[in-house]
Structures are given as C-alpha cells and as structure tokens.
Amino acid sequence: MSRTTRRIGWRKHAKRVAVIVLSTTTVLTTWIGTWPIQPAAYAAVSAQTGQAQAEATLHLVKEDIVTSGAILRTYQWYPASANTQQATDLRVIVVDLSNPYVELDVMSGKGGEVNSKQTVLAMARETSAVAGINASFFHMNVTPANPLGAQITDGQLTVSPLFLKGWYSFGITADRRPVIGEYEFDGVVSVGTSIYKLHGINKPIMSDESNNKSHVDSIFMYTSTWGAHARPALTRPTEVLVVGGIAAEISTDGPLSILEIPEDGYILRGEGKGAEFLKTHVQIGEPVNTYDRNTGATVDPNQFQMLIGGQTLMVDNGQKAAFTANINNVSGTVPAARTAIGYSADGRYVYLITADKSSTSRGMTLAELQQAMIQLGVWRGINLDGGGSTTMVARELGETTPTLVNTPAQSSLRQVVNGIGVYTNAPAGEVSGLILGSIPFAFVGERVKLPVKGYDQYYNPVTSIDLTQPEYTLSVTDGFGRFENGYFIPTAKGNATITIAKGSFHVSGDVQIVDRKELASLSLETSEPAIRRGAEIKLKVKAVLKDGRSREIPSESVEWRIEGFSGSVRNGVLTVEEVDEHAAARLIASYDGYSTAVVMPVMIESVWADFDTMMPPLSLNLLAEDAIVDYRITNRLQGQATASNVLNWRYDFSQIGQFASKPLPRIAFEFNDGLGTEVVGKPKLLTIDVFGDGQSSKLWLEATDARGKQHTIPIGTVDWTGWRTLEINLASMGIQYPLTVKRLVQESPANPLPNIDLSFISLEELMAMVDPSVTQGELAIDSMTFLTETATADPENKTIEMQINNHEVTVNGQVMEIDQPPVIIGQTTMVPIRFLIEVMDGQVEWDAAVNKVTLIRGKHIVEMWLDEQEMNINGRKITAPEAPTALNSRTLVPLRILSEYLGWDVYWENATQSITMIGKN
Numbered sequence: 001m002s003r004t005t006r007r008i009g010w011r012k013h014a015k016r017v018a019v020i021v022l023s024t025t026t027v028l029t030t031w032i033g034t035w036p037i038q039p040a041a042y043a044a045v046s047a048q049t050g051q052a053q054a055e056a057t058l059h060l061v062k063e064d065i066v067t068s069g070a071i072l073r074t075y076q077w078y079p080a081s082a083n084t085q086q087a088t089d090l091r092v093i094v095v096d097l098s099n100p101y102v103e104l105d106v107m108s109g110k111g112g113e114v115n116s117k118q119t120v121l122a123m124a125r126e127t128s129a130v131a132g133i134n135a136s137f138f139h140m141n142v143t144p145a146n147p148l149g150a151q152i153t154d155g156q157l158t159v160s161p162l163f164l165k166g167w168y169s170f171g172i173t174a175d176r177r178p179v180i181g182e183y184e185f186d187g188v189v190s191v192g193t194s195i196y197k198l199h200g201i202n203k204p205i206m207s208d209e210s211n212n213k214s215h216v217d218s219i220f221m222y223t224s225t226w227g228a229h230a231r232p233a234l235t236r237p238t239e240v241l242v243v244g245g246i247a248a249e250i251s252t253d254g255p256l257s258i259l260e261i262p263e264d265g266y267i268l269r270g271e272g273k274g275a276e277f278l279k280t281h282v283q284i285g286e287p288v289n290t291y292d293r294n295t296g297a298t299v300d301p302n303q304f305q306m307l308i309g310g311q312t313l314m315v316d317n318g319q320k321a322a323f324t325a326n327i328n329n330v331s332g333t334v335p336a337a338r339t340a341i342g343y344s345a346d347g348r349y350v351y352l353i354t355a356d357k358s359s360t361s362r363g364m365t366l367a368e369l370q371q372a373m374i375q376l377g378v379w380r381g382i383n384l385d386g387g388g389s390t391t392m393v394a395r396e397l398g399e400t401t402p403t404l405v406n407t408p409a410q411s412s413l414r415q416v417v418n419g420i421g422v423y424t425n426a427p428a429g430e431v432s433g434l435i436l437g438s439i440p441f442a443f444v445g446e447r448v449k450l451p452v453k454g455y456d457q458y459y460n461p462v463t464s465i466d467l468t469q470p471e472y473t474l475s476v477t478d479g480f481g482r483f484e485n486g487y488f489i490p491t492a493k494g495n496a497t498i499t500i501a502k503g504s505f506h507v508s509g510d511v512q513i514v515d516r517k518e519l520a521s522l523s524l525e526t527s528e529p530a531i532r533r534g535a536e537i538k539l540k541v542k543a544v545l546k547d548g549r550s551r552e553i554p555s556e557s558v559e560w561r562i563e564g565f566s567g568s569v570r571n572g573v574l575t576v577e578e579v580d581e582h583a584a585a586r587l588i589a590s591y592d593g594y595s596t597a598v599v600m601p602v603m604i605e606s607v608w609a610d611f612d613t614m615m616p617p618l619s620l621n622l623l624a625e626d627a628i629v630d631y632r633i634t635n636r637l638q639g640q641a642t643a644s645n646v647l648n649w650r651y652d653f654s655q656i657g658q659f660a661s662k663p664l665p666r667i668a669f670e671f672n673d674g675l676g677t678e679v680v681g682k683p684k685l686l687t688i689d690v691f692g693d694g695q696s697s698k699l700w701l702e703a704t705d706a707r708g709k710q711h712t713i714p715i716g717t718v719d720w721t722g723w724r725t726l727e728i729n730l731a732s733m734g735i736q737y738p739l740t741v742k743r744l745v746q747e748s749p750a751n752p753l754p755n756i757d758l759s760f761i762s763l764e765e766l767m768a769m770v771d772p773s774v775t776q777g778e779l780a781i782d783s784m785t786f787l788t789e790t791a792t793a794d795p796e797n798k799t800i801e802m803q804i805n806n807h808e809v810t811v812n813g814q815v816m817e818i819d820q821p822p823v824i825i826g827q828t829t830m831v832p833i834r835f836l837i838e839v840m841d842g843q844v845e846w847d848a849a850v851n852k853v854t855l856i857r858g859k860h861i862v863e864m865w866l867d868e869q870e871m872n873i874n875g876r877k878i879t880a881p882e883a884p885t886a887l888n889s890r891t892l893v894p895l896r897i898l899s900e901y902l903g904w905d906v907y908w909e910n911a912t913q914s915i916t917m918i919g920k921n
Contacts, residue, residue: 056080058090058375058376059075059076060073060074062074066130066394066395067458067460069096069098070130070131070424071094072131073091073094074090074091077090079368087361087362088355088356088363088368089358089360090353090354090355090356091354091406092353092376093131093394094349095351095422096348097172097177097350102422102426103422104172104305104350105420106306106308107127107135107419107420108153112153113226113227114158114202115202115227116417119391119415120132120133120391120413123418124393124419127421129393129421130402130423131352131421132393132394132420132421133392133393133420134339135384135385136149136309137309139206144227144229148164148167149161149309150309152304152307154305154306155305158225161184161185161200162203164325166182166313166326167312167325168180168311168313169183169308171306171307172306173303174304178350185200187201189277192286194281201222203220205234213234215233216271216272217274218271218274219274221267223266224261224266226261231255231267233271237255237271238269238270239256239268241261241262242266242267244264244265247283249284250278250284255269268290308420311383312332313381314366315370315378321370327366330387334363336357336364337354337355337356337357337363337390338353338355339355339384339391343378344378351377351378353372353373353381354392355386356390356407356409358407358409360407369383388410389416390409391408392404392405393405395461399461400461426460428456430456430457432455432505433455434507435452436498437509438509439498441545442490442514443543444493444557444591445490445557447556448488449487450474450486467483467486475498475501476488477497479492480494480496480513490513493514493515494513495511514545518546519591520545520876521543522542522591523541523542523596526538526540526574526598526600527539530600530601530602530789531567531576531585531600532603534577535603536574537573538574539555540552541591543591555572557591558590559589560588561587561588561589562588563583563584563588565577565602581602584858585599593852593863595854595861595875597859599792602790603685604787604788606679608784609647610644611646611647616671618670618671619674620669621669621670623666624653624656624748626665627748629651630649631648631649632649633645634648638778646691646781646782648780650776650778651667653665654773654774657763658748658750658752659753664748664750666748667746668744668745675740676740678739679739682789683730683786684789685727685730686727686730686785686786687728687785687787688725688728688784689723689726689782689783690715690726690780691722691723691778691780692719692723693718696749698716698717698746700714700715701713702743705736705740706737707736713728713733715728718779753767795840795857796841797918798812798918798919799811799812799919800917800919802831802917804823804915806821807821809835818832820835820890822892823892825885827881830893832891833855833891833893834853836917840919842855842858843855843856846891851867852865853884860873860902862902864891866884866885866886871897874901881896895915902920903920905918905920
C-alpha cells in the first residue's frame with residue numbers, strides 16, 4: 001500500500017513579520033513514498049486490542065455551553081476489560097464549523113513566540129481564547145522549546161515540520177473545512193539564478209527517526225516569532241539579515257550580533273554547504289528570494305487558516321486506523337493521560353478531546369482512545385501530546401476568562417509549546433440568560449450583593465447586570481427578607497430561595513441565613529492593641545460554622561456593646577470618644593444573641609509640652625555657630641492665628657558651606673538647660689504636631705533612660721507643608737524607664753556645594769553657586785504628648801467552699817448563706833452560677849425572652865441557654881456534660897465548666913461531697 005505525504009511550500013511568515021515578495025503559486029505537494037503505511041509492529045498493537053474494546057461504554061455526565069458554536073461535554077468512559085471497572089474522565093469540546101461565530105487557531109508560547117513555553121491556560125488568556133487544549137509534541141530537554149510538527153497560525157506558516165514518517169497534522173482550511181494529513185516542508189533560497197534548498201523555518205537542531213541532524217549542510221530561516229533567543233548551529237554559521245527582500249547585513253564567520261529579528265525581515269542561517277552558498281552568492285544590497293519548489297501533485301497551502309502537528313493517525317473513515325507512528329515512544333500501550341483531535345464525517349464538527357489520568361480517573365491506552373473517539377463520532381482523528389501535557393481549559397457561561405476543566409496528571413500545569421484555541425467573533429447581543437452564583441451563608445441585616453451574571457444570545461458573557469432596572473424582578477421566600485437597590489437584606493433566619501426574573505426567563509438560588517445554633521465560634525479582631533481618645537480602630541468579626549465554613553460578619557449584622565469607655569461603631573470602625581483609665585475597656589460583638597468580646601488596654605495621654613500651660617524651660621543651642629535662628633512662643637503663625645501657643649522658629653543655614661565629608665549643620669532646643677525633663681510613666685507612644693515648610697529638614701528628640709543610655713527618637717524628615725500630627729512608636733526602642741527628654745534637634749536641609757578644589761576657587765565663590773533658599777525656612781511644633789498603656793486590674797481571686805445540698809458557703813473564710821445549694825443531677829455536679837460569679841466580682845445577666853444567662857468576669861464572657869447543652873465560652877461553642885437548668889428560680893451549671901473552660905481550680909472531696917473553688921483570672 002502506498003503512502004501519500006504532502007509538502008508545505010514556503011510562502012509567507014508569521015503575522016508579526018512582513019517579508020519579501022515570494023512565489024505567487026505556493027503549493028502543497030503530494031509525495032509518493034515507499035515507506036509502508038502500516039508497519040507490522042504498530043499494526044499488531046492495534047489488532048490485538050481492537051476486539052477487547054467492543055463493549056466499552058461511554059456515559060454522558062453533563063454538557064456546558066462554551067460559546068456560540070462550541071459545547072463542552074463531560075463523559076465517563078468504562079473499558080470492557082473485566083480486570084478494571086475504574087472509569088476514565090473524558091472531556092470533549094465540540095466545535096460546529098457551520099457556525100460563523102466560532103473559530104479554531106493555534107496558540108503559541110509567551111508573546112506568540114514559537115519556541116517559548118507557557119501553560120495552555122496562560123495561552124488562552126493571553127490570546128482571548130474561550131477554550132483550548134494542548135497540541136504538538138516537543139522535546140522537553142531541547143532549549144529553546146519547539147514543536148516537532150508544522151504550525152500555521154492565523155494563515156501564516158510560523159514553524160516548518162521536522163519530517164517524521166507517520167506523524168500527522170490537523171488543520172482548518174480557509175473555507176472552514178477540517179483536514180488531517182502528513183506534511184513535509186520544501187522551500188528554496190534564490191539569489192539571481194542560483195538556488196539552494198531551504199530546509200525549514202524557526203527550528204532548533206533536531207533529529208529524525210534515523211538520527212539525521214536537521215542542520216547539516218543546511219539553510220534555515222528565522223523570523224521575528226523566533227523571539228530574542230540564540231539561533232542554533234552545529235558549526236560556525238553564516239547569517240544573512242534580509243529586510244524588504246534585500247540583503248541588509250551578512251556575517252560569514254559566526255552569528256549576527258542581533259537577537260531581535262525585525263518584523264519586516266528574517267535571517268537566513270547557513271551551515272556547511274549552505275553557508276558556502278550564502279558566502280558565495282549573497283551581496284549586501286542585492287535581492288534575496290525564498291520560495292517553494294513546485295513538485296508533484298499540487299494543493300494550495302494558502303487554504304490553511306491553521307495547522308498543528310500531531311502524531312499517529314487514530315481514526316480513519318470512522319474506523320480504527322493502524323498506528324502510523326511508533327506508539328511505544330508515547331507509552332501507547334499503558335493507560336495514561338491523552339489529548340486528541342478529530343472531525344465528523346461531514347466535516348461540520350471538530351472534537352477536541354482529553355482523557356485524564358489521576359487518582360479518580362484511569363487514563364487510556366491509545367487503542368482505548370481510538371475506541372472512545374469512534375464512540376464520540378470522530379470520522380478521522382489523530383493523537384496529540386499527552387501525559388503531563390494533557391490540558392483542557394474552557395470559559396464557563398457568564399465568565400470572561402477560561403479556567404482549567406480537566407485534572408492534569410501532574411500537580412501543576414505543564415508549560416507546553418503550543419495549543420489549539422477556540423475563539424469567538426460573535427457580536428455583543430441582548431441579555432438572554434442569567435446565572436446566579438453560589439451565595440455563601442448570610443447574616444440577618446447584612447446587605448448581600450447578588451452574584452448574578454448573564455449571557456447574550458451568542459453566549460457572550462454579560463458581567464454588568466443592573467438589578468435596579470425595571471425589567472428585573474427580584475423575589476425571595478416569604479418572610480425571609482427584602483431587596484434594596486439590587487441588594488438582598490435578610491430579615492429572618494433559615495433557608496430561603498431567591499429568584500431573579502427578566503421577561504420569560506429566570507434563575508433561582510438558595511441562601512442559608514444562619515442563626516446562633518449553626519455557629520461554632522465567633523471572634524473579634526481589632527486593628528489596634530489598645531484604645532485611646534480619638535482613635536479610629538477597624539473591627540473584624542469572623543464567624544465559623546459547625547461545618548467549617550467561615551466568613552466575616554458585616555458590621556451592619558453585628559450588635560455592638562461598649563463598656564468602660566464612650567464611643568461608637570459605624571461601618572466596622574470603632575471611634576473612641578472618651579476613655580476611663582480606671583475602667584475595663586470591653587467591646588462585645590453579638591450576632592443573634594451569640595457574643596464574643598475583647599478587653600483592651602487604655603492608652604492614657606500625658607501632655608509633656610503644649611506651650612500654653614505645660615512647657616519645660618527652653619533654650620536655643622546653635623550647634624552650628626553660623627546658623628541663624630529666630631524662635632518664639634506664639635499664637636500666630638505666618639500671619640494667621642493658631643488655636644493655642646506653639647513653638648515657632650525661622651532658620652537660615654545658608655551661611656554654612658555643606659561639604660560631603662562633613663555632617664550637616666544642626667541646631668537644638670534644649671530643655672531645662674540640657675538637663676532634660678522626665679516623662680511620667682512608661683509611655684509606648686509619642687504624638688507631636690509639626691508645622692512643615694517642605695524643605696526636608698530632619699527633626700529628632702534626644703533622651704536618656706534610667707540606665708543612662710542615650711536614645712534618639714526620630715520625628716522625621718519634614719518634607720510636607722502645613723500641620724501634620726506624627727505618631728512615634730517607643731515600644732521597640734528598649735527604653736528603661738523613666739525617660740528624660742533633653743533636647744529637640746533640627747538638621748539643615750541638604751544643599752551640598754559643588755565638588756571643586758578650593759585651591760582653584762574661593763569659598764565665597766563656591767557658596768554663590770548654590771541656592772541659599774534651600775536651607776532657609778520656618779517650622780513649628782505643638783502638643784508633645786506621651787501615651788501610656790494602663791491595664792485594668794483583674795478581679796480578686798477568692799476561695800469558695802461549698803457542699804452538696806448545704807446552704808452554707810464559705811468565701812475567703814467568711815460564712816455566707818445561699819438560697820440554692822449545689823446539687824447532683826445524674827452524674828454531674830451542678831452549682832449556682834449567679835452567686836459564684838457575683839461573689840467573684842463578675843456580672844450576671846438574664847434574658848428572659850430566650851432563657852439566656854450571660855456571665856462576664858475579667859476577660860471572660862460566657863453565654864448559656866437553659867436546657868441547651870451547647871454553651872458559648874469566650875466566643876467558642878462547647879458542649880457541656882449537662883445542660884444548664886433552673887431550680888428554685890436559680891440557674892445551675894456543670895461544675896466542670898468552671899474548671900475546664902474558665903481556668904478555676906476546683907477540688908472535690910468525695911467523702912464529704914465538698915467543693916473547693918479558687919477563682920482564677
């Protein structure tokens with residue numbers, strides 16, 4: 001049986017290249033070879049597996065529309081073998097070529113370069129494909145990477161094939177017909193009347209199946225799609241740069257110096273006899289032509305819209321084809337991840353196919369893949385690169401970018417040299433469908449933005465859906481909420497269904513509106529560790545459900561309670577108005593009666609200098625003698641009245657030359673004649689108001705601590721104008737208190753003199769070369785305030801002694817009587833909680849509406865509900881051995897709650913049934 005092989009004649013370059021005028025009748029030539037189409041070894045594999053696959057089954061799992069003219073089908077394929085029942089996950093993108101709005105084309109590496117690699121997902125996103133699969137085989141150990149087969153992208157030949165017998169390619173013609181054939185490259189370099197074979201385009205050094213090197217005695221062409229990569233050579237090549245059909249530059253003993261090939265040109269690289277041809281015949285400024293060689297039966301290559309190289313023929317005329325290439329090189333007889341492509345008998349449909357190999361998917365042999373392809377409707381098809389390269393991406397309906405849809409054989413996506421992309425050219429249409437995304441659990445009172453997307457009649461995504469427009473109707477299960485400006489506001493707890501309708505179509509989705517019983521924990525985070533007057537602190541309340549899901553609770557769904565200071569919470573921000581250094585600053589956040597709390601230290605302000613009522617003795621020290629400073633305590637600044645007195649000074653360092661070898665000039669305001677003034681307490685922060693002039697002076701304080709260690713407290717570079725309040729963190733400076741502040745230092749703005757030897761010029765002349773105004777200006781400071789953190793004293797620890805069924809209780813040795821003694825219910829010791837917490841100086845609250853007891857002591861908050869074993873301990877839900885119960889109008893709780901969750905020491909004496917409790921903070 002004879003083999004038909006077609007040649008690709010060279011005519012035009014990649015779309016990034018404008019090239020010389022070439023032959024007007026480029027052809028694909030049919031070549032009659034003597035190599036058999038069905039080598040015995042390959043045929044045997046096909047024959048022995050054919051019968052075993054007869055009863056394999058293909059089960060359609062789902063269908064997803066990708067775009068107008070393309071649909072993604074997900075299957076499970078079960079082999080007929082009795083040895084395994086594990087299915088293979090099979091995915092197929094079916095492209096309808098009769099639909100004018102869908103196209104197929106080749107996707108390449110980064111930036112469209114033919115010898116760089118990237119993942120199929122990155123290719124699709126870079127080229128705006130709506131779907132795609134990996135394609136050609138490539139040598140993973142060859143740099144730069146390059147497809148083994150031919151590549152025509154957008155009608156332009158960008159890579160010539162490395163001719164491997166039996167390796168087939170898939171293409172789409174200009175009139176949208178799918179074709180599969182075997183192709184080789186045939187081209188010519190012409191200089192005047194002399195010609196030489198053009199061996200290929202944009203190829204690295206490769207070997208055929210007989211290990212013949214591709215670049216021996218050759219001429220290869222490289223275009224701008226090669227990218228800025230070194231061009232391959234076996235020996236020292238001769239290179240010619242051709243621009244506009246004219247030889248622009250030639251190098252006869254090595255490569256040209258350029259890596260980036262111009263888009264309107266190309267480089268011819270010759271080796272051996274090819275190099276000699278270029279040396280002998282090419283002259284700078286003379287025309288150079290490249291064109292095809294018309295031999296054999298002709299087929300117009302310009303028919304191709306795209307062409308991509310594959311491997312063995314898999315299906316022919318709807319039947320399993322004998323393998324035309326060695327399948328052992330691609331592990332063809334063992335189950336593996338596979339990629340393939342084929343088309344239907346009428347040429348209308350193209351099938352882009354992947355089969356997964358994973359922990360849940362068996363993979364396929366090539367013989368099994370043949371069977372599946374036939375079951376899918378493939379009339380003629382080929383194998384593509386598989387294994388770790390197998391990748392399929394697709395755009396979900398309503399989305400703007402594709403995502404991974406198969407499960408790769410490796411843990412990460414492999415970078416490959418090319419892929420086949422699915423593209424849409426459909427115009428934007430009217431919204432014809434809606435998609436309501438998954439709504440995470442919601443909270444009563446929050447504003448839920450509905451995750452709605454749409455698509456038009458061509459299945460283009462419509463990402464901006466304005467639900468406030470009158471054509472949209474929104475509804476929810478009765479009693480569960482309302483809608484405001486397109487947002488859903490839940491008003492009741494439970495499971496509800498939201499429906500969005502537009503004309504004749506609608507979409508619905510379920511939403512869970514949680515209540516306290518579904519919570520596993522509630523936590524409160526603050527952006528600041530302590531509070532102080534005037535502070536604005538960001539708050540975050542996080543809820544975790546029993547099923548592990550979690551999210552932040554919007555501020556509008558949280559009930560806030562402030563104790564020990566005054567302030568307000570709005571939009572998740574706590575604004576502190578006034579603080580009390582003697583009170584516990586407690587912030588409680590609650591949702592549906594379930595609470596969490598934080599107790600925050602209070603930062604107390606101590607004004608050190610306000611230049612009105614508080615100011616240490618002040619004197620000026622001109623550390624730089626020639627500095628000019630005029631300072632004053634004043635309530636006017638630049639002609640404007642200030643709210644209070646400030647320290648204001650004008651400075652002039654322009655009479656002092658600034659040399660690179662010397663420090664910048666400085667002045668200092670010394671406190672208490674340099675002895676300094678002590679700061680009260682152990683402050684962690686310093687705030688100071690600074691009026692800047694934008695000249696970039698540096699300010700700092702100098703101080704000593706209790707050990708005599710010197711500290712420089714930086715205020716900053718004053719590169720702003722007007723007033724600014726600065727905050728300096730002292731906590732990390734290693735200060736041993738008390739701290740004594742000795743002086744405020746200003747360093748001149750930088751204004752260096754030119755680097756000219758003074759033996760050639762006078763200092764006055766040198767200083768005249770710089771602008772004196774750079775080192776002149778006016779500054780002011782006010783309100784130097786130190787902030788000290790004060791922690792609230794913990795409640796006093798007390799020892800309580802009780803006895804089962806005994807009304808007498810001893811607290812720190814003092815006998816008291818209670819109306820409800822401890823009791824034993826079942827196997828659990830129950831104690832009266834109100835008495836215990838109150839005697840420990842805590843708070844007890846009772847909410848009769850929901851039968852809830854709240855205990856607050858120190859940093860602890862405990863919530864419990866009568867006859868419910870689940871309790872809230874500091875925001876964390878626990879299950880008690882026995883539910884709290886009411887007895888004689890008193891709430892009794894399990895003793896273990898105090899020991900296991902509140903940290904109390906609890907001792908039990910069985911002989912006397914006595915309990916000793918020592919409260920802990």
